[in-house]
Amino acid sequence: MSQTVDRALSILPLLARGPADLGTVAAELDVHKSTALRLLRTLHEHGLVHRQRDQRYRLGARLFTLAQEAVANLDVREVAHAHLMALNESCGHTVHLAVYEEREVLYIDKVESRYPVRMYSRVGKPVPITVAAVAKLLLADLPEAERRALAERLDYPQYTPRSTPDAAAFLRELATVREQGWATDLGGHEESINCVGAPIKGPDGRVVAAMSVSAPNVVVSAEELLTLLPHVRRTADAISREYAGTTPPKEAATG
Amino acid sequence: MSQTVDRALSILPLLARGPADLGTVAAELDVHKSTALRLLRTLHEHGLVHRQRDQRYRLGARLFTLAQEAVANLDVREVAHAHLMALNESCGHTVHLAVYEEREVLYIDKVESRYPVRMYSRVGKPVPITVAAVAKLLLADLPEAERRALAERLDYPQYTPRSTPDAAAFLRELATVREQGWATDLGGHEESINCVGAPIKGPDGRVVAAMSVSAPNVVVSAEELLTLLPHVRRTADAISREYAGTTPPKEAATG
DNA sequence: AGTCGCGTTGCATGTACTGCAACGGTCGTT
DNA sequence: AACGACCGTTGCAGTACATGCAACGCGACT
Numbered sequence: 001m002s003q004t005v006d007r008a009l010s011i012l013p014l015l016a017r018g019p020a021d022l023g024t025v026a027a028e029l030d031v032h033k034s035t036a037l038r039l040l041r042t043l044h045e046h047g048l049v050h051r052q053r054d055q056r057y058r059l060g061a062r063l064f065t066l067a068q069e070a071v072a073n074l075d076v077r078e079v080a081h082a083h084l085m086a087l088n089e090s091c092g093h094t095v096h097l098a099v100y101e102e103r104e105v106l107y108i109d110k111v112e113s114r115y116p117v118r119m120y121s122r123v124g125k126p127v128p129i130t131v132a133a134v135a136k137l138l139l140a141d142l143p144e145a146e147r148r149a150l151a152e153r154l155d156y157p158q159y160t161p162r163s164t165p166d167a168a169a170f171l172r173e174l175a176t177v178r179e180q181g182w183a184t185d186l187g188g189h190e191e192s193i194n195c196v197g198a199p200i201k202g203p204d205g206r207v208v209a210a211m212s213v214s215a216p217n218v219v220v221s222a223e224e225l226l227t228l229l230p231h232v233r234r235t236a237d238a239i240s241r242e243y244a245g246t247t248p249p250k251e252a253a254t255g
Numbered sequence: 256m257s258q259t260v261d262r263a264l265s266i267l268p269l270l271a272r273g274p275a276d277l278g279t280v281a282a283e284l285d286v287h288k289s290t291a292l293r294l295l296r297t298l299h300e301h302g303l304v305h306r307q308r309d310q311r312y313r314l315g316a317r318l319f320t321l322a323q324e325a326v327a328n329l330d331v332r333e334v335a336h337a338h339l340m341a342l343n344e345s346c347g348h349t350v351h352l353a354v355y356e357e358r359e360v361l362y363i364d365k366v367e368s369r370y371p372v373r374m375y376s377r378v379g380k381p382v383p384i385t386v387a388a389v390a391k392l393l394l395a396d397l398p399e400a401e402r403r404a405l406a407e408r409l410d411y412p413q414y415t416p417r418s419t420p421d422a423a424a425f426l427r428e429l430a431t432v433r434e435q436g437w438a439t440d441l442g443g444h445e446e447s448i449n450c451v452g453a454p455i456k457g458p459d460g461r462v463v464a465a466m467s468v469s470a471p472n473v474v475v476s477a478e479e480l481l482t483l484l485p486h487v488r489r490t491a492d493a494i495s496r497e498y499a500g501t502t503p504p505k506e507a508a509t510g
Numbered sequence: 511a512g513t514c515g516c517g518t519t520g521c522a523t524g525t526a527c528t529g530c531a532a533c534g535g536t537c538g539t540t
Numbered sequence: 541a542a543c544g545a546c547c548g549t550t551g552c553a554g555t556a557c558a559t560g561c562a563a564c565g566c567g568a569c570t
Contacts (some may be wrong), residue, residue: 001293001296001297001300002259002263002293002294002296002297002526002527003525003526003527003558004257004259004260004526004527004557004558004559005259005260005263005294005297005298006297006300006301008257008260008263008264009263009297009298009301009303010301012301012321013321016320016321016324016325016328017324018328019328021516021517022516022517022518023515023516023517031559031560032559032560032561033516033517033518033560034517034518034519034559034560034561035558035559035560037517037518038256038257038558038559039257039260041256041257042256042257042260042261042264043260043264045256045261046261046264046265046267047357048264050356050357055516055517058325058328059321059322059324059325059328060325060356060357061325061354061356061357061359061361062357063318063321063322063325064322064325064326064361064363065271065361065381066267066268066271066314066318066322067314067318067319067321067322067323068322069271069272069314070271070313070314070315070316070318070319071319073271073273073274073313073314099316101305101315101316102302102305102315102316102317104302104316106316106319106320108319125320125323126320257557257558258527258556258557258558259526259527259528259557259558276547276548277547277548277549278546278547278548286528286529287528287529287530288529288547288548288549289528289529289530289548289549289550290527290528290529292548292549293527293528310547310548511570512569512570513568513569513570514567514568514569514570515566515567515568515569516565516566516567516568517564517565517566517567518563518564518565518566519562519563519564519565520561520562520563520564521560521561521562522559522560522561523558523559523560523561524557524558524559525555525557525558525559526555526556526557526558526559527554527555527556527557527558528553528554528555528556528557529552529553529554529555530551530552530553530554531550531551531552532549532550532551533548533549533550533551534547534548534549534550535546535547535548535549536545536546536547536548537544537545537546537547538543538544538545538546539542539543539544539545540541540542540543540544
């Protein structure tokens, strides 16, 4: 809505692809060099971009600090962390915590597997939204209209033969998930990786986050992993209760 | 330099302190509500701020993604990680990796101690710049003029009696560090915590990052920790060599 | 030494940002 | 249930401010 700011912010994802010099930035924004310069300078003053010795621009450290503070505001994460650690202690597998925001699902915490074979993922990375167990849990709770609209607009990449094929199938899956109160991803993203997840609910009953346990076939079979379901659900419920306790009753905080 | 962008970006640190509504933001920026609205909308479209259910604004998830991608561009981190893990495996203590950028030093990687008593720190958090071993290493390598100017401008908080007292002492310390090629922090930040660190150098010999091992007194004494120095230096040198190998010879990348 | 490329600066033009005032919805109150 | 207060939102006129141009300075490469 604000042209200047819009242009300035467009520089960030551009630099996320790697360092760039002034000319490149100006060309990509389709503005004059002097314009790009002033925008970059402003970003620089705020620490969002950094100028390296060869004069090219990179994303800056302040982004780190901000992201850090952003996550600090997500109270669920604080509450959940200890529970996730405990779950990891007892089962040994990778544990994830994720939230939904602005048509994206992303991991906000992770406890690494104690097994040598680990799943690749990273806190802050968007989650494959059509297949991940945590994504299903979070989307299943969206208001009907929003859920339907989102499902229609998504891409359905066929990571594996078991990936969700299309919007219709996805919506059916979400209905099931909402009804049963838990979700799985059985090789829908990576052929050999399975996940079981459960929702974390706020005091108003709405899903504020989702957690899952993931393990590769080579460590435990899908059936064995499913035996962890009660444990996962108990953990999620425990987090929900503690979260309800710490959250000011009226505050409808997302995360 | 660009008023509009400047104002828009000022919103981010403001929201980092916690969610805020439109009126608050407008008041803090000292602009009209409608102006604040348009800025917030633009930030929103780019995913940098998120609107929660109570209509208040929070920092958004895209910040995470960007920070994530920013760090992915720091090649030192990629190279260093395995070495840091190995060092942690062998000694068990907390291992940190840090870089200098825009008058700040910050942790970009960390391997947690295997001992129950752990040092508090967080990736992305600014480092106490006048006392931390990694900060000394990074600042010691700055060009004379910049180093001196920075030292004069810093605050010297007395965390403990052994904290660096003033600019003169700090500059002397940096000279020593530069000469000996390693640094310590013996209770200068937290009374009971000691660190030993060594620099990681780029192909041109300049310090691109610094690493350190930290442990509380209750686990090992300062003397014991110092016996790890050769090990730490060997690790830092190994990273330097590998980094020199992977870095295009001409690229003067900061991180 | 000369030329090319890139970042930088000052300035005139006009665009798009600003603040105002009025509207509409929601919540809390009487 | 009706009223009032509050907050977010919209359209608009004026003008501050962002834009692009052209010229300069600097360093690298030939």
